[in-house]
Amino acid sequence: MLLNPNQQQQLYDFTQSSIFVIATECMPIGSEAVLAIPGEKLGEGQPSVVLYVQTLEKLPTAATGEQVDPPAGMATVKLGKDGAPTITIPKGDPPVETKIGQLKQGDGATVTENDLVTVQYRGVKWSDGKEFDATWSNAAFPAQFPATGVVTGFQKALIGQKVGSQVLAEIPPKDGYGASDGNELQKETLVFVVDIIGTTPLEK
Structure with a gap:
């Protein structure tokens, strides 16, 4: 599975997903990364995936208006x-x-x-x-x-x-x-x- 970089943005809780930690840890904002994950690492019978991650911006945690x-x-x-x-x-x-x-x-x-x-x-x-x-x-x-x-x-x-x-x-x-x-x-x-x-x- 290849994720298109033009697909909708999604927000992920990095503390709950080790995959995204591996893909983006220590990367500065604005970086891009591609991570290939063997299916065996995702569970028995699961297909291999290729994950594209782009860090766009650091969002605030509260309204700034x-x-x-x-x-x-x-x-x-x-x-x-x-x-x-x-x-x-x-x-x-x-x-x-x-x-x-x-x-x-x-x-x-x-x-x-x-x-x-x-x-x-x-x-x-x-x-x-x-x-x-x-x-x-x-x-x-x-x-x-x-x-x-x-x-x-x-x-x-x-x-x-x-x-x-x-x-x-x-x-x-x-x-x-x-x-x-x-x-x-x-x-x-x-x-x-x-x-x-x-x-x-x-x-x-």
Whole structure:
């Protein structure tokens, strides 16, 4: 298998894949490498592969945009020294429509529905303020996925925003997991803080 250097970029956790450590360790940003891997090293019956790796840039670990006035009436957010957000749910009833607010305004590329986005995020439940998912809980290693590969409310927090922005989203069940029968978050209003740190157009 030969990977074309023009294929979509992918973000890999080097701490979880020894292959990528071997291919890129100690290489300066902007380098390219080709690694041939015998099939026997990948497991019985596996084909041999040729891996092409290009290191493009070192991404930040948090949004780098200019801080703006927080949106009134929404959850409040306090950032730690590493940029990790702590979210405090406001008093009152949860919103019936998705609400989006900016905490930082980036000046990078605009995220489109055809993009692969790289983000940091923390999500908590409106009902009790408890975290249910966060990249910050995984050694602050960012996540990467298609902009349309997440629930509707999360998409609204991404599409149209610029790289470098930090976005606050309050998402009622209808734009979250309301249609997912049996999901533990089916009836929950979700609150996310999303740091948009990279975007790459997907091949059409």
